[in-house]
Amino acid sequence: MTVIDADRAEGLRLLRESAGAISPRGGSLAAVRALRDSETGFDRAVLAEMGGLGWLGLRVPDASGGAGLGVAELCALAEEMGHGLRPEPLVAIATIAAPLVPEPDVLAGRRVLLPAWAERPHTLDPFGDTIATSDEAGVRLSGRKLAVPMAAGADGFLVTAREGETPIVALVERSAPGVALTTASTVDGGHLGTLSLDDAPARRVASDASALVARLLDEASVATAAELLGLMERAFAITLDYLGTRHQFGRPIGSFQALQHRAADLKIQLELARAAVGHAASMCDTDAPAERRAAAVSLAKARASDAAMLITRQAIQLHGAIGYTDEADIGLFLRRAMALATSFGTATAHRRRYAACAPPLDLDA
Structure with missing residues (x-):
């Protein structure tokens, strides 16, 4: 680092x-x-x-x-x-x-403009079954892209596709013919869009784009991990404050050793996620080899996703019954964590990529 x-x-x-x-x-x-x-x-x-x-x-x-x-x-x-x-x-x-x-x-x-790259759950491959064909005006796109966050607010989409064997990125307007968008609500009050393309006219913005898209998606993944880091940090701070002000048996519940141990465990997970995100960001900034960068990014995204889910769930439990009500702000952090944990690749997908990209351990060293 x-x-x-x-x-x-x-x-x-x-x-x-x-x-x-x-x-x-x-x-x-x-x-x-x-x-x-x-x-x-x-x-x-x-x-x-x-x-x-x-x-x-x-x-x-x-x-x-x-x-x-x-x-x-x-x-x-x-x-x-x-x-x-x-x-x-x-x-x-x-x-x-x-x-x-x-x-x-x-x-x-x-x-x-929002990126539309995912086609299958639990995979990080941005070039799947979406097909691009050239015409006099540019390219035409046919295929389907999944899980585009906040898609209803977009004016256009940057779609990854294959033109023959060449990976490209093309810009398609939301209002273009052959473009259909459906949305499904997410638990945090946002939504995910499914973009269906049927010979939709588009403008090519990048060709031979495999390495470029891989780098951009890595940067998006580590930035999402950082967003999760900020989310879990505030959820943890809110919970510590609550443990210090909520009294039971005449004492702040934060004075109970069992709760102190739980809070210490959560703090460890928070700091491990912080270290992983910082390392991944530095790997992106120093132009590390693609496999090393991918391994660091996937480690950070998987760790941040898991830590955010753990910390926000525990935060609600440590708040007691009030934590489960919609009026309590702490519940907003769990809902947002659930949405961000899958954005730019699930923890499962990133663990698989880390296993494929991480250098083998030298047990004789």
Whole structure:
């Protein structure tokens, strides 16, 4: 893992502080509650505010109108968004849409493009059965993409497909002929879209895209792990505060040794996830070999997903009966963890990839 120098560490601190304008630490979750089960699932005005702050173009080079910053900076922002449970698709746009289509409206958040890459559960292969065929205007797409988060709020989709044996990425407008979108609600009040394409006209944005898409999806995965890290950190802090204020038998329940042991175990899982996310971000930033990067990213995503589910479930139990009510904020963290844990690959899919990519142990060393 690379050591972040003092100047970059200060930049990361300032970036985290700037996030308070949208997702203040310890702030009210009333706005997030109001967005649950809405048509888009997120606030486009807030997304435009993110664009105005330069967040959506954070991974876009300076020459293309972006900030040209690294994955560590993106993870810092994603972690802060996790603290506030913000539902805007910052990660999907900053890691995939903006680098592929660095147009001013996309970078400013006025035009929402979302990646549509998944075709089968528990697999990380972005190039499956979706077919692209060339025509005079560009390409036409036929196939189906699953589990597109917040798809109803998109103006267009960046679709991975195969043109013969060549992996490509093409941009299809939501309103284009041959495009059908259905959505299903998720437990956090958002939704997942299924995108069906029947000879839909599209614009090619990348060819021979296998290595490029693999890198972008890795960055999206580690940023999602960072978002989970922020989520579980705040859920843990809320729970510790509750253990210190809730009294039973004349004492704070946090003074009971059994609960202290449970809290200590959760803290260990939180810090292990933090270390894994930091290592994966540094592997992305240092242009490590693809297999080493993939192994580090999959380790981080699987660990963060599992830790977030453990910590948020335990948090609800440690709150007692009130934790199970919808009025209690702690339940929002479990619901969001359930949605993010499957975003950009489930823990199962990432464990399988880690097993395939991790270097073998040298037992004789």
